[in-house]
Amino acid sequence: DVKVTQSSRYLVKRTGEKVFLECVQDMDHENMFWYRQDPGLGLRLIYFSYDVKMKEKGDIPEGYSVSREKKERFSLILESASTNQTSMYLCASESGGAPTQYFGPGTRLLVL
């Protein structure tokens, strides 16, 4: 069975802290994605990666960076967390040959 895991289900951080969100997939997928989900706005793409050490900006990359040192792991970094980054963060992976994405359970981040 396909599995995407995220390091935390819930996270509370203070403004200005550096935050790491980690995502691991066990399907040997080439492509990995980070989204944030806010009520009424659906899912918005932050960054994606189609290979190790490769990254592409999505629609809302400001305030975020990513790292993909290994194929199975894709990390989202908030360099200096701000209250407007309070959100649900979803990681997904996808085989390069098919458009179906497999999602992790999400991390609900609260920035105080």
Next chain:
Amino acid sequence: SQQGEEDPQALSIQEGENATMNCSYKTSINNLQWYRQNSGRGLVHLILIRSNEREKHSGRLRVTLDTSKKSSSLLITASRAADTASYFCATDKYGNKLVFGAGTILRVKS
């Protein structure tokens, strides 16, 4: 701007009834997918329909696609309480990037 927009925003039905959700999009697409999200969880892929297909079935799900109207519908027949969830359409035009709508919240009352 969002590519897909679902309608209605929320839907409440009785168990056993059918639920229909609609999705409209703005530009040409390669594929359209529907995903389900249970409360506070990740999304689960339900069904994919290609731009050259008009209808597709999977169990109690029926999806239609009308590329001339840039719209799709998801029908869930004989709904169950376990179908209570948010449903999202997603389109892919720009390679691997999916564009999601804001979703329809479905509540099935038992």
